[in-house]
Amino acid sequence: MLSSSYLTVETDSTNLFINGFSFTRHMVNADTIYWRCKEFRALRCPARYRQRRTTGLLETGRTNHNHSPISTRRKRGSLKEILRQRTTRKMQS
Numbered sequence: 001m002l003s004s005s006y007l008t009v010e011t012d013s014t015n016l017f018i019n020g021f022s023f024t025r026h027m028v029n030a031d032t033i034y035w036r037c038k039e040f041r042a043l044r045c046p047a048r049y050r051q052r053r054t055t056g057l058l059e060t061g062r063t064n065h066n067h068s069p070i071s072t073r074r075k076r077g078s079l080k081e082i083l084r085q086r087t088t089r090k091m092q093s
């Protein structure tokens with residue numbers, strides 16, 4: 001079972017960084033903040049977390065990313081490159 005204790009988590013008001021992955025705030029309701037992987041749109045990454053507003057405690061939702069951690073800001077055109085590599089990999093398997 002995943003616990004938040006060994007995760008490297010940094011956060012500001014609209015971004016959450018977990019183990020090299022960045023998340024953006026998707027939805028906020030009375031007691032929960034929903035974080036979604038930044039690559040949700042670009043790569044349809046399914047990873048997401050929920051966070052209790054009262055305690056700040058992270059609850060793991062889906063934690064598997066369909067891509068590698070992206071630690072540096074993406075260069076122009078590199079998304080195309082990632083998508084191309086993924087397509088290639090898919091064709092090879």
Ligand SMILES: [Zn+2]
Binds near residue numbers: 021038045047065067
């Ligand atoms: Zn992701």
